[in-house]
Structures are given as structure tokens and as C-alpha cells.
Amino acid sequence: MLKMMSRFLLAILLLSSLGCEVERRKTDAELGLNLQQIAGRRVYDNLCDQCHAPYSTRGRQGPPMKGVFKKPYLSISGLPANEERVGEIIRYGRAKMKGYGQNLSDQQMQDLLVYMHTL
Numbered sequence: 001m002l003k004m005m006s007r008f009l010l011a012i013l014l015l016s017s018l019g020c021e022v023e024r025r026k027t028d029a030e031l032g033l034n035l036q037q038i039a040g041r042r043v044y045d046n047l048c049d050q051c052h053a054p055y056s057t058r059g060r061q062g063p064p065m066k067g068v069f070k071k072p073y074l075s076i077s078g079l080p081a082n083e084e085r086v087g088e089i090i091r092y093g094r095a096k097m098k099g100y101g102q103n104l105s106d107q108q109m110q111d112l113l114v115y116m117h118t119l
């Protein structure tokens, strides 16, 4: 009985510490995204999220994209944070990032940029 109880407690402890590590993913509705922004979020999830955190300032393999268009310059390259420059980076890539020009239709690129404005 005591053994069962302690296992139970351990499980609770483990779960609650996990809860602090991994923040719950917000739904599209909670973020108040419109249809185009939702389409852009899908693109971001598939191609960018693994290396760029959208909603935290913690770096992954690449810098976080949180607030990417809210500041005048990009944090690493120092390039102007506008659609033209960011679009080029996505199309042609950077030193440690491949380009996605071949993977994205014009529509997907537009959706992605529109979504990134919400970050």
C-alpha cells in the first residue's frame, strides 16, 4: 500500500515538473489568429519551429522568432526586420540555415510572413 502511494506521489511530482518545462501549446483561437495566419502557422510549425521558438525568447538551434517584426533589426544578422529581408532569408537561407524557396509557394510564403507578424 505504502509502495503504491509513493509511486503515485512520484508520478505526480514528475508530471508537475514536466508542466513547468513544457508550456502548453496555445490553440489558434486562443491566439486570435485569422485564417491566413492559421495557414502561416502550419507552415511555421512544419519548417521553422524546430529551430526557432515562436513564443519564447529561448534560443533553439536558431534565434527565437518572438517579436521578430516588432524590433527594427534582426538580432543575429542586424539586417532590417522587414518582410523583404526576412523573405529573402527564408528563400535563400543563411550560413547555418538552408533556403526554403523551393519548398514554399508564393501563397505559403505570404501566409508565413503574415503569421510571423503576430509573434
Ligand code: HEC
Residues within 6 Å of the ligand: 044, 047, 048, 049, 050, 051, 052, 061, 062, 063, 074, 075, 076, 077, 078, 079, 086, 089, 090, 094, 095, 096, 097, 098, 100
Ligand atoms: C535547422 C534549423 C533551422 C530551421 C529549420 C530554420 N532556421 Fe532560420 N536560422 C537558423 C539558424 C542557426 C540561424 C542563425 C544563424 C545564421 O544566420 O546562419 C537562422 C536564422 C534565421 C533568421 C535571421 C535571424 C537573424 O537574427 O538574423 C530568420 C529570420 C530565420 N532564420 C527564419 C526562419 C524561418 C521563417 C524558418 C522556416 C521557414 C527557418 N528560419 C527555419 C536555423 C534554422
